[in-house]
Amino acid sequence: MTADTTVDSLLDDDLLSRFRDRAARYDRENAFFADDLDELAERGYLRALVPAKLGGLGWSLADVVRAQSRLATAAPATALGVNMHLVWTGVARLLHDRGDDGLDFVLEEAAAGEVFAFGISEAGNDLMLFGSGTVADPQPDGSVRYTGRKIFTSLSPAWTRLGVHGLDAASADAPKLVYGFIDREDPDVRTLDDWDTIGMRATQSRTTVLDGAVVAPDRVVRRLDPGPDPDPFVFAIFACFELFLSAVYAGLAERALALAVDAARSRTSARTGLPRSEDPSVRRRIAEAALALDGVPPQLVGLANDVADGTDHGALWFAKLSGVKVRTVQTARDVVDAAVRVAGGATYFAGNELGRLQRDVLAGVFHPSSDDAALNTIANAWLGPVQD
Template sequence: MTFLTDDLLARVHERAPEVDATNTFPDADLAELRDAGYLAAFVPTEFGGGGLTLEEVCAEQTRLAKASPATALGINMHQIIVGVGRHLVAREVTAGERILREAASGEVFGFAISEPGNDLVLFGSITDARPDGSGGYTFHGQKVFTSLAPVWTRLLTFGADRTDPDAVRNVFAVLTRDAGGFEIADDWDTLGMRGTQSNSTKLVGAPAPADRVLQVVDPGPSLEPIVFGIFAHFEALLAATYLGLGQRAIEVAAEHVKKRRSVKNDDVYANDPDIRWRLAGAAIRMNSAAAEVTLIARELDEGREYGMLWLPKLSAAKNAAAEASLHAVDQSIRACGGSSYSNSHELSRLHRDVLAGLFQPSDQESLHGAWANVVLGPVAR
C-alpha cells in the first residue's frame, strides 16, 4: 500500500527550495502527509493504522527523501517512535500500545535523545530523571537536534535516575507538549536539512507520569526492548532516508548532462565516457547500499536473531547509505560542472543536506570500533 502519491511528492518537491531558503518548518508538507494517513502508516492495523512493514515504510521514506530530504528526515523521527511502539508491543511491553494508539489518532512524535558533548548517545544520559514519588519522573537537562521542534505533540526522551549513585538507571518516557516543563530555543540555523527545525530543547522539570514511562533500564548497549527498538528503527529509517537523497542526486545529474554540451566534443556530456563512468559508479554504489538497507529492514520485520551483532549490523547499513549518498552527490556535482555551485541548482541543496549524515549516530568512529570488536575482540589490556 502506497501512502505517498506522485502528485503529493511533486508538491513536496516544489516547496523544498523555499523551505530551505527561508529556514522554516514545512507546515504544508506535514498537513498533506497527515491528510494522506502517512503519520499512521506504520501503525499496525489492529491499533488503527495502515499496517505497513518496516521494509515498506523504509521504501516510502526513500521516496519522500527524493522529494525533500529535510521533510523526510523530520518525519523520520515520528516513524522511528512508531517503530519503537511496535517493537515494545511485540516484546509484551504494554507501554508501547499508547504510542501506537496516539500515532493513529494524529499525534506527532518528536525525538529528544542527543545531548551536547555526549558521545554515549542512547547508552547513557547527562540529563537527570528525578522520581516524582508516584512512579513517574521529571526530566532536567539539555537535548539537541530535536527534530520537529515546532510541531511535536509528544516527545520521546530519556534521562538518568541517579537516586542511587551505585545503581544509575536510564529512564525512557514520552512527554506531552501541553504538560510543559521545557524550553525550545530558536537555534536551528544550519548548513543543510534546515526544514527539520531540530531546535535545542531544555527540559526544566518536564513531567512524565507513571503511565508515560516506557522502560527503566541499565545504561549501556543492550537488547532491552526500548534500547534496541530505538537503535534499530533509527538506523534503518535514517539509512532509507539518505538513500533517497543519493538517488535523487543521480537523477538530477542525469537530466543535466543530457542537456549540457561540450564545445570540444560537440556533443552532450551524457555521451562523454568519463561522465558516464562517474554517474555509473555512483549508481553502482547506491544500488549496493539500497540492497543492504532493504535486507536489514526485512530481517527486522522477520525477527531474525543476531543477538548483540544486530547493533554493528544496523550501524553498517546506516553508514553504507549515508556514505554512498555523499559519494553520489559528489560525483553528480562533478558531472554537472560549475552550474551546480549556484544556490538555485538542486544539487547545491542536496550537497548541504547530505552532510548531516556524517554527524548522526552511528558515526564512522563508532562503526569501526564496533566491527573491530566483532572481528578482533576487545582491545587487550
C-alpha cells in the first residue's frame, strides 16, 4: 500500500498508463481484469470506504466518485467491475456512520481482503431492488437458502462474497424480500462462462446460478416488504449504485473528449492544409461536448456529499439519484459520439481506443435506472402517483 492515499496519488499516472494498456488486451481477449484488481487491492483501493479505525482508507463517498471517474479514464470496464465491491462497502459505511452496525462485517471483511459482488439483477425483473424471482427459503436454524439466477454478476472470477436478495413467499409474514451474503465456497453456487458482449468485456459479469445456496443466520441482513421501501439499507444501495455507476461513465466521457482533442490537433485537412483543430465545425463539436461534460462532476460530488451528510431531499431523493444516472450516461454517449465524429474513420477499426469507448458507453443504458423508470420516478416525485 502506498503511504499517500489521496485519490491522485493512489491512482497515479503510471498506474493509469498500465491499466490503459491492459484494457485493450482485456477487451481483445474477453478477459477478466485480474492484474488490475491485484494492483488495486495491493494499494488498498478495495478498502477505500472502510473507516480508518477498521483498517481502511476512510475515504468519503465523494472521494470514491472522483476516484472511479479517474480510474475510468484509463479502464472503464475495470472501474465498472470494482464498482460492485465499492457499492457494498459504501452501503455498510453509510449505515455504520448512522449508528447501524449490522453490516460492519462487510467493512471488516473488506479490510481483510474479501471481495464483494452484487447479485441483484435477474432476467426480466424490472422491479430490481423492489422484487425478486429468486426463491428465499428460510431454514429452522435461521439460515436462508436461495434458488434462482442472477445476471450481470460483475467480478465473477474473483468475488468471495455475493450480496443477494430473494422472495420469501412461504413464511407467516410473507411476502418478504430477504437480503444476505453468500460465500464463494458454497457448493450450491455455480458461475456460468457466458460473458461475451460488445463492450465492458473485462467486467466478466457472468450469470450466477443459485441451487439452494445458503446465507448463514448472521449474514441475513434485511427482511423487507416488496416494493419501494424507506429502509436506510435500500436507500444506501440505490445511492451508492447510481453515484458510483455515473462516475464511471463520466470518466469514460472525459477520456473520449481528450482523445478527440488529440485527434483534432494531429489530423490535417487535405482541403485547407490546416490542423482539424482550426475547423469551425470541429471546434464546435468539441466545445459542445466539453460544455455538456463540465456540468457532470459537480452534480455527482454534490449529491455524494448530500448522501453522506444526510441532507433532506425528502420525496425527491430517488428522483435526483435516478436522474443523475440517466443524465450522466446520456451526456457520456453524446460526448463519445462527438469524439468519434471528430476522430474519424480510424475509430471503426478493432483495437482503436475511442472505438472501444464507443462500445463500452452503450452498456450505460442497461444499468438501472432505465430512462423510463427514472422518468416515472421523477414524475411521481413532482406530481404524485397516477390515480387508479
